[in-house]
Amino acid sequence: MIRIALLGTGNVGRAVIARLEALDDPGLSLVHIGNTRVTVGPSLHESAPHVVLDATASDAVAARHAEWLARGWHVVTANKLGRGASLARAEAIEQACTASGARYGDSATVGAGLPLLRSLRALRAGGDAIHGVAGVLSGSLAWLLARFDGSVPFSTLVHEAGVAGYTEPDPRIDLSGEDVRRKLLILARAAGVALEAHDVQVESLVPTEGDALALLDAPMRARLDAARGQRLHFVARWQAGVARVGLETLASNDPLAAGSGTDNRVAIHSARYAQQPLVIQGPGAGAEVTAAAMLDDVFALRDQPAFSAARPSKNVAIGIGRAIA
Ligand SMILES: NC(=O)c1ccc[n+]([C@@H]2O[C@H](COP(=O)([O-])OP(=O)(O)OC[C@H]3O[C@@H](n4cnc5c(N)ncnc54)[C@H](OP(=O)(O)O)[C@@H]3O)[C@@H](O)[C@H]2O)c1
Structure with missing residues (x-):
């Protein structure tokens, strides 16, 4: 029996609840759900979860991961x-895991569960040396740039992507490259490179002069013309000691x-894959695949001895979870 606390009931949190309901697995018990407005079930500490699922984008929540791990709670995060x-x-997260034996499930953080982090870690565990990682890690920017052939202004495509639900409600969050920087940091650190956030050069597409997205049109058109018939891609790359996020x-x-579409693609260059990189591609965004990846990380905890000994506990929250979501 695994007692789960879920933080965040937005797109991903709701998909987690829906998936738990569909699975109806007696070995999983949702004992606490919280967002910024309400909580259901006993408080986080009273519920004594085996695993905390972080489906927020909150810095304050992420700042507590190491503390929870140090207590012996597993953390699974998007x-x-x-x-x-x-x-x-x-x-601090690594050290807390080592000290307490708790595990940190982060498959959902990059590529929404595509086997990116697990492949990097498996290669390293097998003695391989990772020389570089490069990827198209933003589904929204991949979608935009696949369509950008100069026939319509870039800002028109940004608007269309918003209507189709491919960008955040404020598309500048996608265009800033910050989300991609975080993904590159996670990949590079999994590859064994101790990068600081400021070690990554980020080329933001957000207009510097003002808020209007139409200000993007002329510089993006100039970049496309300079590409001489080739396509632009928004690439995250750590290679030859340089970490960069931007148009290529x-x-x-x-x-x-x-x-195609919003696919993520990652190329891993290593001693083993010296001639040709190992390439992993697939849908790398979406609440359903992200929720599935989080629950895969939960299932991977089942071999932990604590769970065979734990007593079943009441699944207080699933039905109510839908109501607060
Ligand atoms: N959507 C995707 O396709 C996708 C894919 C991969 C990874 N992710 C990541 O998954 C996370 C969630 O994404 P989302 O699309 O579900 O976001 P979202 O719809 O904005 O939902 C965020 C949820 O987090 C809650 N929250 C914020 N601060 C909190 C706090 N301090 N304590 C408890 N709950 C808090 C919010 O509460 P309120 O409801 O009260 O505002 C909301 O329910 C993000 O980190 C995102 O980057 C998303």
Whole structure:
């Protein structure tokens, strides 16, 4: 029996609740749900969860991951601000895991559960040396740039992407590249590189002169013209000691130029994959795949001895969870 506390009842949190209901697994008990307005069930500490699921984007919540791990609570997160913020926080998470034996499930933070982090860690565990990681890690920017051929202004496409639900309600969050910086930090740190957030150069697409997205149109058009018929891609790259996030022109046969829609694509260069990178591609966004990835991380905890000994506890929250979501 695994007692679960869920923080966040937005897109991802609701998908987690829906998936728990559909699974109807007697080995999983949702004992606490919270958002910024209400909580259901006993308080987090009274509920003594085995695992805290972080489906928020909250820095304050991520700042507590190490503390929870140190108590022996497992943490499963879609929130990138644990391992994708300061190096000190990422290291505190590692140290807490080592000290308490608790596990940190972060499959959902990059590529929404695509086997990116797990492949990097498996390669390193097998003695491989990672030389570089490069990827298209923003589904919304991939969608936008796949359509950007100069026939319509870039700001028109940003508007269309918003209507289709591919960008955040404020598209500047996607265009700033900050989310991609966090994902690159998580990937690079999983590859064994102790990068600080400021070690990553970020090319923001947000207009510097004012708020109007139409200010993007002329510079984006100029970038496209300079690409001479090749497509622009928003790439995160740690390679040859340099970490950078921004626009790149890629040849059509580049592994990162394949894929469609909002697909994520990542190329791993290593001693083992020296001639050709290992390429992983697939849907890297969406509440359902993200929730599934989080629950996969929960299921991976089942081999922990504590769970066979724990007594079943009342599943207080699922029905009410829908009401507060
Ligand atoms: N959506 C995706 O496709 C996707 C994919 C991969 C990863 N992620 C990540 O998953 C996380 C959640 O994304 P989302 O799309 O579900 O976001 P969202 O719809 O904005 O939901 C965020 C939830 O977090 C809650 N929250 C914020 N601060 C909190 C706090 N201090 N304590 C408890 N709850 C708090 C909010 O509460 P209120 O309801 O009260 O505002 C809200 O319920 C983010 O970190 C995001 O980057 C999302």
